[in-house]
Amino acid sequence: MKAESVPPLVRLASLDELWFQVGGTLCNLSCTHCFISCHPHNHNFGFLGLDAVKRFLDESLELGVKEYYFTGGEPFLNRDLPSILEETLRRGPATVLTNATVFTERTVAELWKISEQSRYSLEIRVSIDGYEAVMNDRIRGEGTFDAAMRGLEMLVREGFLPIITIVQTWPEGETAVVFQRFVETLKLRGCSRPRIKILPTLRLGMEELRTRGYLPEERVTAEMLVGYNQDLLLCNHSRMVTDRGVAVCPILIEASPAHLGSSLKEALGPFAIQHAPCYTCYLYGTICANSSAGASGADR
């Protein structure tokens, strides 16, 4: 067997980020680029309740987990989420990924109170895919731009500095202009200090239909990992809790065999990065975390 045909193994150097698929695959939106095809009737993965999350939070303590992330689906469809965030923030920093279209003033005020009570940061990451309705709504659905802007304004009025995450659906050469238009839009909506994170598309789920899937040659080989800083790969420092057990990362929850066990301890082994989306992670590095692991992390 040739060396490059053996799926390369990435060991978990340290479990730094623990993700929770707290909203399952249920979402009030049906975005055309969603890599796990979430929509209002997708019950493929279910919600995680407070007790389930607490069990993993407790297990995470002795493993020294540094940060906690919550995603879905739309996490705020899970009514346990405020309690889950409160419980998490007693232990460490939390980030929640939302489309910001289901907020009420009451929910946002409650979140702010929870955030203020903790010594740790609560980051709210809001997904928006256009600086104006026509650009956003063709991906996220009719009326979603206005709904997200209302949610964003609620967050800003309360005192949050949300991180806006945008999936890059435009040609590379237009990034500077698109970025600037986003800044202008966000400032008009009261975000005086816009925090923006641009993400690459993942050619999975609905995105395969919108553009294309991965090509057979778009895979990570053992050869490609020679001299590569593996800190840039999420599977080097993260795991993902779902209602079916612990998966390797937020992107591969539907891939087989990406489920590694029913507890964190069972999921600490190395992972073969043989899946097509691993190629995107390889190219862009730590695409899911708030910030990268650092440009030179070789001496972990």
Next chain:
Amino acid sequence: MSAEEPPVWGLPQMEACPAVPGGASKVALLGGIYSNHIALRQAIDDARRRGAEAIFCLGDLGAFGPHPDRVYPLLKENGVITLAGNYDDSLAKGLDDCQCGYTDPRDNHFALLSYRYTFSHTSDENRRWLRALPREIRFLMGGHRVLLSHGSPRRINEFLWESTTPDHFLEKLCREQEADAIFVTHTGIKWKRDLPSGKLFANVGVLGRPENDGTTRVWYALLEESSAPPGVKPCLRVGFVPVEYDYRELAREMREEGLPEEFVKTIETGWWTTCLEILPAKERQRGKW
């Protein structure tokens, strides 16, 4: 201590680690200097006045500020025991960037301007000196195993912010590193935590620029043993010391050197204008920009 023979600390086994020089019971810990030679001189004098028996620097001698070569004589002449930060590592190896670990394009733009200036204004002799700096320093103080590193003990450019660093993560670092007290810098903002196990962690802040609090002062830390009756192990305590220095002179030198006005504004106003996107929510909320 000669310029050619920097101290080589950082022994891998804590059992073998040396006692703090002179059996000191009070030492100063200086964070990133970022070429702020004016604040460095003042901090060294201040630490001596306060009775510090040894002075350590946790790395990042250059960045942001003017005339990077003015820092080195101050460290050498005053016997400051220095470890390598990411900036020092980059300069020593002749790398293309500072390895600060930023992810935002604007942050990286300014980081590169700063690095290119510092690189071109650091002498070959000083770059050679940087090459010999250790990655970590370990010593025993009052029977406690003390570990100094730049970003974190496991990665030179890891950011350890107060609002994103949980107790259980720090406990793990102490366990893995076999240390009772860990001190770092790199983020630019000081904080400390007494851990449930009795261990101690602090980010000592930096001398290089204000800590995004709207004041022009900068900070260093004093680590000291508490007095204890005979036979009782003394506790370690860390406190932060503000340094008021001639920031107007630093700003003048920066402008004279053509450094970006954004850097100068930070020195003059105390608010960060660059390297902002790496800040977590709570630290960002406390700033102006």
